[in-house]
Amino acid sequence: MAGHSQFKNIMHRKGAQDAKRAKQFAKVIREITVSVRSGPPDPASNPRLRAAISAAREVNMPKDTVDRAIKKASGAAGGDDYVEVRYEGYGPAGVAIIVEALTDNRNRTASDVRAAFSKHGGSMGETNSVSFMFQRLGVVSYPADVASEDDMLEAAIEAGADNVVSDEERHEVTCPMEAFFAVRDALEARFGEPQSARIEWRPETTTPLDEEKARAVLKLIDVLDESDDVQNVYANFDLPEDVAQALAA
Template sequence: MAGHSQFKNIMYRKGAQDKKRAKIFTRLTREIQVAAKTGGDDPASNPALRTAIAAARKENMPKDNIERAIKKGSGGGDDTNWEDVRYEGYGPGGVAMIVDALTDNRNRTASEVRAAFSKFGGNLGETNSVSFMFNRVGQIIYPAEVGSADEVLEAAIEAGAENAESTEAEHEITCPVEDFNTVREALEATLGEPQSAGLTWKPLNTVAVDEDQAGTLIKLFDTLEDNDDVQQVSANFDIADDVMAKLSA
């Protein structure tokens, strides 16, 4: 089991669904507000807002919540100075990690992220200390039943994507960041709405971790993703399926 998206799926099956959903709604609301504030309230002409709305709908966020977030962001009701910040470091087992956050208080967020790393045997590094081990890409994921590997690959090529990888559970399509919206819209026209879509850090190589390290790593992920300021956590771990089965039991 490698990569961020699969790891998150397991994390969410562990329980505390209501708490997780509240955290997800907080993160998505913030994304919608920032997108509307910086690019306007029309999704047709604001790709960032369109992406944020699609993500919110995928998580079944109520329509009223989405509309309120757009109104607050575009109507001047949100005067918060949000900043995109990125933290890089190493978790248990030498796993390289990137934490993307959206915050109105850099000192608070940095302190909380640093505390989480320290608590679970990791350490923060300088900017670009681990990001060279990743590629920043657009990622569009479809469930396996949308089509065969060949069919999805053909659709991905026609849409202008760089790569498509298929497993028994899903199809993962990647593309350059600058082409993300164009590729996603082309894929939606042929394959329908994706399971998820957004920008992510894709590791160039992975690091195998044993059962003890994996357990601590999961706790670190949990702590980071419970932080309202954290938008995404990416890592280059590789956890064997039998180890993951034990941990998620």
Template structure:
């Protein structure tokens, strides 16, 4: 679910994270591979690789696994050649969904994503068919103890951030796509490495779902996330606390 704040009240449905760790690692390694090949294998000189390494730490990937993935991607043989893809469509109850992926076979991935939509009450649309309803932004996150609320706000705004909020998970700094890396570097110089720094699709409006519709939407999103070629899924729904509790019962 890519860490959207509107999903925080249902993230516990993922329960057994350990059972998903191998799949999480595979997705992060795929991003490290693409990031390494997009520039230098040195994270200090490659902003995308630095972001991928942060993502690896978020899922507790061992350091030697990260280093091995970088070495493999920067070697002569190189392994698989992945391309970035994005799909957009509507799920049950008209929920707008954006899927980002990395694939070595566009035709296979497109067919699998289309099939997932069809089998679970949705329909795959054309590129940009739903993304107009989302803002493509940068999001940087720090734990609450990294700084006071006022200090984080002052430094972030001075660095060019658009917004700073204190959430139950800590500080959330929002930037434009273009300013993500420069703001991250400024904050890192002051507060140390962030918990995460990545691009995000944030819906401009959300659709409230009852329990039945929520189960249908979450089933589709689970199926999409299980696809090895899918890196992240974004959607514009929200759940009340009552519905979230019912789903976790």
């Protein structure tokens, strides 16, 4: 497992859970807000809102909290207005990093992200300065016990997916970004609600890190991820098993 997802697993084991949960909720509520503003407040006819509600379930957000967020975002008065922005740059050891944010103040967010890069051994670049090293993919995950490898592969290919990777814990289906909602809906109709479903940046090549460099990169990603405005951070590093174990210890 490479990049940000592996980092998240490490942080999950060591984080302050209550604070992390509150921050996760805040990020999901921002996504719900933008989803409602960009389409109808009915998830049945708003694919992005359905994805946001799926993300809310993934972090165990109560249904009444989700409903309140939808209601607030659909109100005439509105509440906060967020815009989507993306920042790119390089971290320690030349690791490429993409930062996605939802913000009501572009100047504040850009300043915070630039400061994080500068203080932690990185440098913020121009838009598209590193994104060419990544693919934009739809990723749908199911627990391993919902279907056999063959059944999941057959269903995914029929739905328009490119690939399925299965192991003892889960099936991970990847598809072109443009096919994401169709693939997710087809799989949901057959296997039920997925464990997670989102559009991600996936690196085409990765940079292996030793423990010292890994600590520096993870510190930068941690600082970026702590920003209230930042929704997702992706990076093209890879942690060898021994390094991952040393960091988790």
